[in-house]
Amino acid sequence: MKKLFRLLSSRAFLVGTPILLQAFVMVMVIWKFSNYFVYVYTILALLSVVAVLRILTGKSNPAYKIAWIIPIMLFPIFGGLFYLLLGGSNSSKRTKRKMHEIEERMKQSLGQNEAVIREIELQDRSAANQSRYIENYSYCPVYKNTTSEYLSPGEVMFERLLQKLKKAERYIFLEYFIIEEGVMWNSILDILVAKVQQGVDVRVLYDDVGSLLTLPYGYDKQLEKMGIKCxxxxRFVPILSLRLNNRDHRKIAVIDGYTAFTGxxxxxxxxxxxxxxxxxxKDSAILIQGDAVWSFTVMFLSLxxxxxxxEEDYxxxxxxxxxxxxxxxxxxxxxxxxxxxxxxxxxxxVYLNLINEAERYVYINSPYLILDSEMMTALCSAAKRSVDVRIVTPxxxxKWFxxxxxxxxxxxxxxxxxxxYEYTPGFNHAKSFAVDDELGVVGTINLDYRSLFLHFECGVWLYQTxxxxxxxxxxxxxxxxCRLVTLEDCRAVKWYIRLGRMVLRAFAPLM
Structure with a gap:
């Protein structure tokens, strides 16, 4: 009985039920007007045509387009309607305009020291080109005067994070996709409360959808009462909407402007x-200290x-x-x-540049391999030109699917x-690249469609560190x-499992 009460009073149930009711009402309305089938069908079919045209003329990834066109063509009565509600990006012109203002603030606050990029260019023009691309399109420059430390597994990162939080004197900024009450968060929260009492400016951002099952409703207000700005x-709204697509998947901790974590x-x-x-x-993070932390500070303050x-002064x-x-x-x-x-x-x-420029090896950690044709081609081409390409997955x-x-x-x-290689003890959630002993990336970006195209993400590009x-x-x-996956393993998969995977793969961009 207690379990049933917890389920009925849970936030997931309270916000999920209205969405299911909306979907049910939509279906019932269409069924109710089935007497006017020809007219209803015509209108919905036209909606599906509009949806397909919108998909075809959009800028989204081709695989994402195909994954939506298939169900629309199979179910023209509902397919177009659901795409218009849930497909693509729900960002209004107002939201995009506001985000553009954020980008402009980042441009004003961040700027490339040309002497640094010229140093890289003298050593490796390809690396310099990769760095310039990142600066041109994320507005974040490359830095010297910075140390970096790779941290794995999560227990190591947790210990280092606690150490750094305890030393905070001016401010602590935390931005995370998921926060859940327990040993980890409660230990951090105790430090945050103590720091607030010492006059430290403590701020927390968390993704409301990511934390839907882990935090109670209005948790930000609870933290505000403790003196923590949050x-x-x-914010999750129980309405059929594709706002759920663009989640804040970033994980950022900034302490006093010279220490930062991500991963x-x-x-x-x-x-x-x-x-x-x-x-x-199995997971990983990176600790950076020095000049490069400024980019993470600006990222956090912009959001x-x-x-x-x-309109704070950065x-x-x-x-x-x-x-x-x-x-x-x-x-x-x-x-x-x-x-x-x-x-x-x-x-x-960034990932494609690393793969395409690799000469000796590319070592990749990723929990998912939901790849588009560009990424698949890059990985296969690198291996075919004798680059040692290795990937560790869980x-x-x-999620079984x-x-x-x-x-x-x-x-x-x-x-x-x-x-x-599959990590046999359990789940490999790390996201990292290492290339030729020279280049690497550690961050939040999975090799799947959501991370690559739909979520807000972050990472750290590394050269000669x-x-x-x-x-x-x-x-x-x-x-x-790990267990090495052989070609014999792939070919030994039963035909019906192979068929099921083929079907799931067609809809992979929607997962």
Whole structure:
């Protein structure tokens, strides 16, 4: 009885029920007017034609277009209507205009030191070109005077985060996709409350959809009562709408302007293996200290101003000059962000540049392999030109249908020479690239359509840093706990499983 009460009073049930009712009412209205079938069918068929034309003339990924066109053509009565409600981007012109204002603020607050990019150019023009692309389209420059440290698994990151939070003197900015009450978050919250009492400016952003099942309704108000400034991003409204698509998937912690964390780790207990959710949880993050942290500070403040409708002076949050002496140059570090509202797939292009320019090896951690044709071609082509391409994926999935699509891609990849390893102890949630001992990326961006095209994401591009070698070393150690997927394994899959995966793969962009 208690379980039933918890279910009926849960936020997921309270907000999910209205959505189901709306879908039911929509179907019933159409059925009610079935006596006028010809007229209703004609109107809905025209809506489907409009939807298909809108899809074909849009700028979205071709695979995403196909995934919507198939159900529309199969179910013309409902398909077009549901696409117009749920497909593509629901961002209004007003929202996009506001986001454009945020981009302009970022441009004004961030600027490339040309001497730094010229240094890279003298060493490797290809690396310099990659860096210039990131600066041109995410407005985030590349920096020196920065150290970086790769942290894996989540338990290591958690320990380092607590250490840094306890040292905060001016401000703490936290932005996370998921926050859940438990050992991890409660330990952090205790520090945040103590810091507020010391006069530290503490702010928290969390994605309302991402935390739908993990936080109670109005949790931001609870934190405000504790003195912590807080906003829920992309606040969930129980209306049939594609607002759910553009989630804030970023994970950012900024402390006093000279320390920052990002990576795959959310603030919930499964990320530090305090309880077993999908076997052993493998994850990663990166700690950066020094000049490059400024980009993360600006990213956070830009979204904060958008959420709170404020116009704060970013310069107030510059790190104090005396902190600069503690950080030496460890290669080149370039944080970057990716927005789904600017028609530029920064995250995917950063990954493609790394793969296409690799000469010796590409080592990739990703929980999902839901690949479009460009990414599939790049990986296969790299392997065919004798680049050692290795990818670690989970053995125990978090979502069976997504894992089925991941495995559906094994055949083509393995057949082209890409080595796929499944992390047998459990779920690999890390998102990292290491290339040729020179280049790397650690961040929040999965190899799936949602991360690459629909979510707000972030990462750190690395060149000639010690952390690139740390990513590589951790990757090679992880392989010792992995099972290599062979071509025989792919071909031994039963025909009906293969058929099911083919169907799921066709709709993969919608997952």
């Amino acid at each position: 906003s829920a991003v992309n 795959g780790i959310n603030l919930a207990d499964e990320y530090i293996n305090k309880y077993e959710k999908h076997g052993q949880w 904060w101003n958008y959420q709170r409708k404020t 310069e107030r949050y510059r790190p104090l000059p005396e902190h600069a002496q503690f950080f030496v140059t460890d290669g080149y570090v370039q944080p970057f962000s990716d927005s789904p509202l600017d028609d530029e797939s920064v995250g995917e292009n 053995h125990i999935p978090d 997504v894992h089925a699509v991941t495995r559906a891609n094994y055949d083509a990849l393995v057949g082209s020479g890409v080595k796929i 010690q952390s690139v070698l740390e990513v590589k070393e951790d990757f090679l150690q992880t392989l010792e706990q």
